[in-house]
Amino acid sequence: MAADIDEQPAGYERLLTAEHADAIARVAAAVAERRPRHVVFTARGTSDHAALYAAYLTEIRLGLPAGLASPSAITVFGARPDLSDALVVGVSQSGGSPDLAEVLRVARASGALTLAVTNNPDSPLVETAELSVDVAAGHERAVAATKTYTAELLALLMLVEGVRAGDGVLPADERAALARLPELAARTLADDTPARLAPRYRFAAQLVTTGRGYAYPTAREAALKLMETSYLPALAFSGADLLHGPLAMTDPDVPVLAVVGSGPGGTSMREVLPRLGERRADVVVVGSADVGETRMAVPEVDERYAPLLDILPLQRLALALALTRGEDPDAPRGLKKVTTTM
Amino acid sequence: MAADIDEQPAGYERLLTAEHADAIARVAAAVAERRPRHVVFTARGTSDHAALYAAYLTEIRLGLPAGLASPSAITVFGARPDLSDALVVGVSQSGGSPDLAEVLRVARASGALTLAVTNNPDSPLVETAELSVDVAAGHERAVAATKTYTAELLALLMLVEGVRAGDGVLPADERAALARLPELAARTLADDTPARLAPRYRFAAQLVTTGRGYAYPTAREAALKLMETSYLPALAFSGADLLHGPLAMTDPDVPVLAVVGSGPGGTSMREVLPRLGERRADVVVVGSADVGETRMAVPEVDERYAPLLDILPLQRLALALALTRGEDPDAPRGLKKVTTTM
Numbered sequence: 001m002a003a004d005i006d007e008q009p010a011g012y013e014r015l016l017t018a019e020h021a022d023a024i025a026r027v028a029a030a031v032a033e034r035r036p037r038h039v040v041f042t043a044r045g046t047s048d049h050a051a052l053y054a055a056y057l058t059e060i061r062l063g064l065p066a067g068l069a070s071p072s073a074i075t076v077f078g079a080r081p082d083l084s085d086a087l088v089v090g091v092s093q094s095g096g097s098p099d100l101a102e103v104l105r106v107a108r109a110s111g112a113l114t115l116a117v118t119n120n121p122d123s124p125l126v127e128t129a130e131l132s133v134d135v136a137a138g139h140e141r142a143v144a145a146t147k148t149y150t151a152e153l154l155a156l157l158m159l160v161e162g163v164r165a166g167d168g169v170l171p172a173d174e175r176a177a178l179a180r181l182p183e184l185a186a187r188t189l190a191d192d193t194p195a196r197l198a199p200r201y202r203f204a205a206q207l208v209t210t211g212r213g214y215a216y217p218t219a220r221e222a223a224l225k226l227m228e229t230s231y232l233p234a235l236a237f238s239g240a241d242l243l244h245g246p247l248a249m250t251d252p253d254v255p256v257l258a259v260v261g262s263g264p265g266g267t268s269m270r271e272v273l274p275r276l277g278e279r280r281a282d283v284v285v286v287g288s289a290d291v292g293e294t295r296m297a298v299p300e301v302d303e304r305y306a307p308l309l310d311i312l313p314l315q316r317l318a319l320a321l322a323l324t325r326g327e328d329p330d331a332p333r334g335l336k337k338v339t340t341t342m
Numbered sequence: 343m344a345a346d347i348d349e350q351p352a353g354y355e356r357l358l359t360a361e362h363a364d365a366i367a368r369v370a371a372a373v374a375e376r377r378p379r380h381v382v383f384t385a386r387g388t389s390d391h392a393a394l395y396a397a398y399l400t401e402i403r404l405g406l407p408a409g410l411a412s413p414s415a416i417t418v419f420g421a422r423p424d425l426s427d428a429l430v431v432g433v434s435q436s437g438g439s440p441d442l443a444e445v446l447r448v449a450r451a452s453g454a455l456t457l458a459v460t461n462n463p464d465s466p467l468v469e470t471a472e473l474s475v476d477v478a479a480g481h482e483r484a485v486a487a488t489k490t491y492t493a494e495l496l497a498l499l500m501l502v503e504g505v506r507a508g509d510g511v512l513p514a515d516e517r518a519a520l521a522r523l524p525e526l527a528a529r530t531l532a533d534d535t536p537a538r539l540a541p542r543y544r545f546a547a548q549l550v551t552t553g554r555g556y557a558y559p560t561a562r563e564a565a566l567k568l569m570e571t572s573y574l575p576a577l578a579f580s581g582a583d584l585l586h587g588p589l590a591m592t593d594p595d596v597p598v599l600a601v602v603g604s605g606p607g608g609t610s611m612r613e614v615l616p617r618l619g620e621r622r623a624d625v626v627v628v629g630s631a632d633v634g635e636t637r638m639a640v641p642e643v644d645e646r647y648a649p650l651l652d653i654l655p656l657q658r659l660a661l662a663l664a665l666t667r668g669e670d671p672d673a674p675r676g677l678k679k680v681t682t683t684m
Contacts, residue, residue: 037427038380040407044583059415065382065423067409072555072582073401076606081407085379085427099582205547206575213414227588233548233575233596240414240441241386246569254575264418279675333621 001142001229001329005315009186011137011151012308015158016178020136024155025169027115027131028162034113036087038065042103043091046145049221050117050152051091053307056214057160061304071099074106084111091156092116093140093148095123104128117155119148133159142330144228146315149221153308154181177301181308184299193296194313197284198320201255207232208246208281209257210272212239213265214303215287218310222257222286225318229329232321239272247275255282257317259310260289263303286310343484343571343671347657351528353479353493354650357500358520362478366497367511369457369473370504376455378429380407384445385433388487391563392459392494393433395649398556399502403646413441416448426453433498434458435482435490437465446470459497461490475501484672486570488657491563495650496523519643523650526641535638536655539626540662543597549574550588550623551599552614554581555607556645557629560652564599564628567660571671574663581614589621597624599659601652602631605645628652 014020039058041051051068058066069088073079088107090100095118105128108114116129119137126132137151158178162168170178201207207226211219216238223234237246239258256276260269266289273291276283285292287310288300296313298306322329356362381400383393393410400408411430415421430449432442437460447470450456458471461479468474479493500520504510512520543549549568553561558580565576579588581600598618602611608631615633618625627634629652630642638655640648664671 037424038407040409048583056412056415056419059411059423060419060421063421063423065380065409065411065425065428067382067407067411069401069407069409070398070555070558070580072558072580072607072610073398076555076610077398077402078606079402079405081401081405082379083407086407208575213412213418216412216414224588227577233550233577235569235575235577238412238414241390246566264420265414268414268418 001144001146001319004140004142004147005319006189007138008147008150008312009182009189011147012154012185013182014136015151015154020134021158024133024158025162027133027168028159029168030131031087031113031115032163032166032168036064036113037085039087039089040067040069040083041089041091042069042071042100044097044100046149046221046224047091047093047152049217049224050149050156051089052220053153053214053217054089054156054160057157057304061160061164069103071103075099075102080106080110082110083107086112087115088112089115089117090125090129091152092125093119093145095120095125098124101125101128117152119151143332144225144329150308150311177305181305184301184309185312188298188309188312189316191297191313194316195320197296198317198324201232201321202324204232204255207234207255207257209234209236209259210239210242211259211265212269214307215259215261215265215269215310218259218307218314221311222314222318225315226321228332229318229322230325230327239269242272243275247279252280252282255284257284257286257314258292259286260291261287261303261306261310262289262300265303286314343486343488343661346482346484346489347661348531349480350489350492350654351524351531353489354496354527355524356478357493357496362476363500366475366500367504369475369510370501371510372473373429373455373457374505374508374510378406378455379427381429381431382409382411382425383431383433384411384413384442386439386442388491388563388566389433389435389494391559391566392491392498393431394562395495395556395559396431396498396502399499399646403502403506411445413445417441417444422448422452424452425449428454429457430454431457431459432467432471433494434467435461435487437462437467440466443467443470459494461493485674486567486671492650492653499646519647523647526643526651527654530640530651530654531658533639533655536658537662539638540659540666543574543663544666546574546597547595549576549597549599551576551578551601552581552584553601553607554611556649557601557603557607557611557652560601560649560656563653564656564660567657568663570674571660571664572667572669581611584614585617589617594622594624597626599626599628599656600634601628602633603629603645603648603652604631604642607645628656
């Protein structure tokens with residue numbers, strides 16, 4: 001898991017090379033040409049969080065309604081929604097989950113434009129979809145996905161920005177901003193704060209993660225990593241939803257990891273922090289916002305890019321905490337690398 | 343909270359009277375006439391779970407793509423998605439949350455058909471929307487929503503089935519099935535199993551809820567009730583997602599509430615139970631499926647109606663557990679009845 005985590009800057013670099021960037025640009029141009037009226041993402045587990053990020057991007061950057069489809073409506077209950085106006089995107093590290101392939105098959109039969117985003121170009125999901133993007137993260141050794149997650153994030157970002165450009169080719173300022181990511185990711189990973197913070201959670205019985213907008217998928221993914229590797233029940237809430245009920249649960253015994261960036265999402269999260277303060281929660285802030293007593297600082301970038309950096313210290317925290325708690329993060333109990341559900 | 347819970351059979355009965363059923367039928371006919379191409383729900387907290395139920399109904403019963411919109415894309419990040427093909431439904435007990443009203447205002451400006459489903463006909467959400475449905479649950483005294491949740495479920499079910507009928511008028515067999523719900527709900531509430539089971543969770547440090555398809559919103563809502571009233575960290579997963587990671591967390595110390603009905607969703611959940619068994623989780627089954635050693639049994643109905651019954655013993659469990667743990671379920675710490683977020 002440590003090796004997978006460390007490979008992420010190189011993964012960003014690889015995906016930004018002409019070979020992969022051009023392939024994504026061609027797919028983006030094909031999507032733009034078909035002018036879908038809305039976008040439906042389907043994914044599970046870690047990839048679901050990458051899909052959630054892409055749904056925010058789609059709504060904000062493309063002005064297209066976007067949603068996450070539950071496969072079970074189609075695979076279990078036999079729903080046959082008319083998706084002829086839609087782009088339907090399956091996101092899966094392995095491309096091997098039969099339920100996602102079935103959703104794409106049904107969508108394609110109903111006239112949808114279908115796209116598979118995977119780390120395996122020879123997978124059933126890729127065979128089923130009309131278009132595909134290879135996130136090119138290389139073989140992932142650990143069961144808990146890390147480098148495939150961030151590769152999915154970057155590939156989906158490049159794809160959405162390519163669709164926005166129309167011809168798939170990213171504008172020069174976007175390319176320049178993306179080109180900085182490998183170095184910023186390496187700098188983020190060089191910071192030893194996560195390992196120093198891990199003992200704080202040695203005896204935690206549960207944990208809350210929270211973020212808004214682009215940072216909400218980060219909160220969700222951090223919670224999943226902590227559950228997978230440290231068996232720590234971690235509850236993820238959007239900053240707004242946290243105020244609608246679960247806030248009652250937060251007290252001095254409940255640690256909160258709050259993802260707070262520098263853009264509009266971060267600004268709105270700053271309103272949530274005092275409410276957590278009233279409840280005397282133990283808050284650690286992750287991200288570029290200079291708030292809070294205890295922080296895992298991340299270099300400041302446009303909020304749109306922040307999920308590609310903010311998750312890095314959280315992955316390292318999950319790894320360090322698993323080791324601190326005497327668990328083996330490379331072999332989480334009860335899990336398999338490829339999960340097949342229908 | 344106990345009084346609110348007990349009023350639910352009467353709430354079903356009220357919503358099924360000609361006065362309310364006809365009002366919903368008129369709205370359903372208006373929706374059917376406009377032939378939306380897809381449906382976007384927006385809601386928070388408990389109402390988000392009612393919206394999730396309605397999204398499943400929309401996909402399965404209407405064959406229309408349905409998704410849940412995150413308000414923050416619009417309210418925080420300024421997204422202006424083109425919703426001219428969409429029906430956009432705001433679901434809110436109070437109708438008072440400014441972010442939902444803003445989503446409906448933006449949607450209406452972009453040409454969407456907008457609908458407010460609330461328990462308050464004089465609310466900002468109703469003023470903003472073109473159409474509205476009053477769930478007529480009466481004043482809810484407790485902060486933790488119970489009777490407004492089930493009233494939202496039934497109103498949304500009547501609405502979707504009315505749209506399916508085309509003219510808003512439910513077919514006779516549907517009306518007959520719905521007419522049985524008040525009595526079935528009363529019978530479910532008369533069962534004392536939840537109070538007997540509450541001590542089992544007296545010292546639980548966390549809890550997992552799970553269900554698939556129509557039962558997944560029930561799992562989510564049960565988790566929220568347990569968090570709001572007993573401050574018990576409760577994690578809700580779809581049965582499929584549970585196998586994609588969080589399964590590692592379940593061990594003999596983690597109690598699992600599994601919602602298992604008698605239809606296709608229940609059948610697919612039966613595959614999850616042995617996996618929980620391998621992990622020696624402490625499983626209590628909620629619903630009509632005759633599986634598991636420990637059950638909160640609920641009368642068998644079509645899986646589509648099961649959420650209107652399955653949540654009842656779970657609400658009672660949350661209430662009983664709060665009392666067992668010495669908490670005041672009528673005044674959860676840190677919460678307000680109407681939460682305003684942007």
